[in-house]
Amino acid sequence: MVKNALAAQLLKAGLVDNKKAKKLSKQAQHEQRTGQNNDAEMKAKIEQDKQQKLAKDQALNQEKQRVLDEKALVAAISQMISQHKIKDTDGEISYQFIDAAKIKKVYINQQIYNALVSGSLVIAKENNSYAFLPKALAERINEKMAGFIIVNNTENNQATTDEEDPYAAYVIPDDLMW
Structure with a gap:
């Protein structure tokens, strides 16, 4: 040999x-x-071969550590969502929103509906379902990792209006029911 x-x-x-x-x-x-x-x-x-192998191993270890850190962050955010979600939201009012280019519909009560429209509550993705979270918690989650918050109406409510728009004084309500 x-x-x-x-x-x-x-x-x-x-x-x-x-x-x-x-x-x-x-x-x-x-x-x-x-x-x-x-x-x-x-x-x-x-x-030289030793140095190349060492550099390659360090790069692989850094990539593995980054993946592990990302998994831990996702798990921590999922735990935060499950612990702080609002329960007892079932009701007769339907609320529609867009998730991954699909229109989704949830049935909620009037209090949750009003909070969603005003922006004090947001909708977050929790595994295969949706959770209603307070706005402050949603901001903390977005700081850590984007992609969990699906509906955040505070962004829509704070949109700046054009000064030259002749209809700027006429606000269209988000909770308009047909």
Whole structure:
């Protein structure tokens, strides 16, 4: 298999593969026959390979850590949503909103409906369902990671009107029922 002890050590350390090990052993045999010795060059090459492997391993570890941190953040946000969501929201009034380019409908009571329209409550995605959260908590969640808050009517209520718009004085209510 491998005749050279150095090549065997490199193989065991994972710095070279079988192909490189054979090449190194052939180089060593050639050097012994011809009397040439490139130890310094070979050591520099080995050190360079070690540095490249170390840099690659560090990059992989950083990527793994980033993925783990993101998973932990998602889990923490999901826990915050489940702990602070408003319960007992069932009612007869339908509220429609857009989630992932689809129109969704939930049935809620009048108090929740008024809070949603005024912007004091928001709708957040919780696993496969929706949760109603206070606005302050929604802002904290958005600071940590975007994508959980689906409906936030405070942004719509605070939209600036054009000064040249002739109908700027006429506000269209969001809770208009047809």
